[in-house]
Amino acid sequence: MEKLNNLADWLAYCERLHPTAIDLGLARVRSVAGRMDLRFDCPVITVAGTNGKGSSCAMVEAILQQAGYRTGVYTSPHLVHFEERCRMRGEMARAEQLLPHFARVEAMRGDTSLTYFEFTMLAIFSLLAASNLDVVILEVGVGGRLDSVNIIDADCALITSIDLDHTELLGHDRDSIGREKAGIMRAGKPVVVGDPVPPQSVLDHAREVGADLWRLGHDFNFSGDKQQWAWAGRGRRYAGLAYPALRGANQLVNASGVLAALTALRERLPVTAQAVRNGLAMVELPGRFQIIAGQPTMVLDVAHNPHSVAALAANLDAMGFYRTTHAVFGAMADKDLNAMLGRVGPLVDRWYFTDLPTGRAATGAALMAQWQALNTRKDVHASTYSGPVLALQAAIAAADPADRIVVFGSFYTVGEILRDGLPRISAPHAPSHHQASST
Template identity: 45%
Template sequence: TARGDLSLTYYEFGTLAALELFHQASVDVAVLEVGLGGRLDAVNVVDADAALVTSIDLDHTDWLGADRDSISYEKAGIFRPNCPAICADADPPPRLIEYARRIGARLLRVGQEYDFSCTGATWRWRSDELELDDLPLPTLTGKQQLGNAAAALMTLTSLWRELPVLPTAIHFGLLNADLPGRFQIIPGRIEWILDVAHNPRAAAVLAQNLQIRSCPGRTLAIIGLLADKDARGVIAALTQSIDTWHAVTLEGARGRNSADLMILLQEIGASVAMATNIQDACQAALAAACPGDRIVVLGSFHTVGPALAIQPWLSNFSLLSSGGT
């Protein structure tokens, strides 16, 4: 085979296992998320009936290329001839457009073949073939979620002949979608916000959402990043939004040491403390916070996931962390 003696990766084994389970369950619809890029990703063994590229930014540059144009080509690799190819990035690079046209994919771009607008308490969506008015705003928090919902609608309606969806189902989805770790808000005397933002663009969106959701007190951040991420770019995007930082070391070969993050934060004059694990970082941030403050956990699924597991917002977290009963 082309792989020679190379074994399957953990992710490839997981993808194959998922596809086998989908087959055994005879699912009507399978939604597959690309892990890295698209063209060479494990899920691209499937010829999708529709493909969606949500955004294009600098990430995984060692594998995908150093500029948006190169990365867009890798992402466009999930497109298929004569199938809908939705692009929710308002500024798609030329190589994505060229690739879609070369293979004969049906390119559907935001601002071109489909668009949306907010009308106050509701919003409007339209494509070349359909208009939907008075849609409920997504319950998912964050300004970007309206664009995500519009892209999902374009994907759904592009398959309407094969997969008819009732308007009531669209309304239900918008009102009930749940996405842990994506500007997930846990209210309380000290508010917690969990966001896996791990590249500069996602960090800029997080900063925008933090600005929109004002806070009477300070904003404390717990940040942990993988070593291959643009830590300097992520920090720069959030500099004006964070008052104090808690840098945490992520476990595993790909984890970045908190000392590296501390150096980058000190370069910009930020107030920063270090922690060797998520629990210690949550404990330190909670001890430093006052009612009316908020704590933002960000930077990776490897940061947010452990925070969700230990639930530091619970009233007994401090007691549990100190080993009490």
């Protein structure tokens, strides 16, 4: 075997192991996990859904940390550094902590071929299992039923919003996708469904497997005004809560599901009202309607499907008046681009379409062509760039201090910006793009 000296070597090796990037199914990963004797000796919370998973994991983590628990979190994908996928006691894992666990997976897999996601997930699970934690929070990658994370029997499942995404893998309607998400449910265990209007398939599956269903609007609810909000459900009530530190109207729905999950586990993981207040006030997660103060105002959001882009559009609309909105947009080619562009299009005055550093992405030129086919406004300008940083620098150069810049469309789009460091209004002008056009 080749010599693997560091995390970058291991990640490159993992990328070459399996013929496809996504290969849903549990047989391969379950067999290797069995050989590794992989298990958690603490409560496990699994989080699935189309949008809101990362935010929900971060809120659960923040509240439980404020309650004094040693937390572990697995999440994907990462924005900048691979190590973001594993957090322990609130800190990102270090590369040197992960290396022996990559070696352990390699030693135990034998001739079993694993995808990048499966191999890296097993390595992180191995580290979490060895780290003397009080609770582990696992974010599901794609779907639920056949996602590798589902090899673990969770003590509580949390399902956030359900909408159309990864349709080529999960199905072409909410009912089919809901059935896949529902696969993380377990008999006799609580499952919190935070979607206000869940597909019938989710409710049916909870009944079929005998899960303890907690449904928004039935088993728990929330209310609020401009200053504060309240939550109530199954013998527990929280009043006078400050809004979560994560911005956006959708975060209240996410937070409501989080409080239901923690209430469902209160006998094993009791938390005080103060821990809830402090956790929601302190939670941080880059790239989720993240507003960067300055002139012009900048918004970073990993919104990458019609549902999350609709939420982004609503949040942008609620920000108030800006004379010009500049949008840096890069996205995967398999997304419903027409719906995404249609949702946010009325708010954007200048587009900066960008290539992304992955073969799955649409080119900036392809994105602009798709936008031009939809656009009916004569006053909107568009141009294309070879990368998000160049696109953002061009937006900053063109923006007035009172304008705003929105960067969205993919984890890659936001991640490239964060990796390079955020340029501000004083950044050098860099309009060296592929082509430019006004429509």
